[in-house]
Amino acid sequence: MLTTERKALLLDALSKNGRIIAKEFSTALGVSEDTIRRDLRELASEGLLQRVHGGALPSSKALGDLQARRSVSADEKTEIAKLAAGMVRPGQIIFLDGGTTTVKLARALPKDLRVTVVTHSPDVATALLDHPEVEVELIGGRIYRHSNVAVGAVAIENLSHIRSDIYFMGVTGIHAEHGLTTGNLEEAAVKRAICRQAAETVVLASREKLGAVSAYSVVGFEEVDTLLVSRKCPEDLLAPLRAISVQISSTRT
Structure with missing residues (x-):
């Protein structure tokens, strides 16, 4: 052969x-x-x-370049972003990860919502410029170009001084056996640092990430509270996660 x-x-x-x-x-x-x-x-x-x-x-298909990822599961990401935005309450401090779904989440926040958004993503910060009631704290560091986020020791040091009510996490792989993964070692370290500082961690889970694995481990499912998925997500992708008692939420009624 x-x-x-x-x-x-x-x-x-x-x-x-x-x-x-x-x-x-x-x-x-x-x-x-x-x-x-x-x-x-x-x-x-x-x-x-x-x-x-x-x-x-x-x-994971989420390992493509940033421009290409914007067109992957675009409708699902919009749906998940709106669901996530509905979880945010006035006066909270929330952390928005980098990625295409979190940019949509930032844009979906009500214009009159008074919250503090902490992010290491310039894209997320820019998306919030027309939200006059949102206080934006931008974490600095060396830019990882694939995701356009700050990484490295400076970013992790800055993060250690901020505690958030909710961390909306983005990853490239979500697998029942291998947990949450991403494609860069330093980006994974930053995600872990944010998770440690958050009272609640919510993973934004569009379908191309489910059942996929990337090279670098972020955290196990015991470290997160909820996976947000689209109501259109096939049940066969969710079944392995339900079998290990992962908390899954969607717009299903």
Whole structure:
């Protein structure tokens, strides 16, 4: 069998089953595990999957560039953003993560709502310029261009002095076995620092992130309070999370 044929079979199996176990696949195809592992390495280098111990899992579509991500699950992100905005109460201090959904959340906040928004995202801060009652605290640091957010020691030091009522977290991977993940080590560290300072953490979970895994762990589900999903999200994507008692909220009535 040609390498291209094996890779096509691997990707097809990943799409259908949500995982690849290298040993099982090597037996089924009559090739060595080393051959399958090499195929997985090459597919991972192309961003087509995420290697894990013993095989591979789907890679998140949320790892694309910022412009491309704006068009992924756009309607779901708008719905989730409006649901999240409805959770915010006057007088609260909220932390908005970087990302396309949190920008929509910022824009969805009522113009007359008096709150303090802390963010390390210039995009979120800019989206709040026409909200006259919102006090914006922008965290500084070195900009991670993929997400346009501040990262590094300066950002984490600044965060350590602020406690928020709610942290609206964005991630690129949400998986029942591997928890919440993202594609950059320093960005993951900043997210953990924010989570530690928040009374409540709410994860904004559009469908392309569910069942996907990225390279760097953020936190486990025990560290968050709620996953916000769209009412259009397929139940088969949510079932593994419900099975481990993750709290899921949506606009379902």
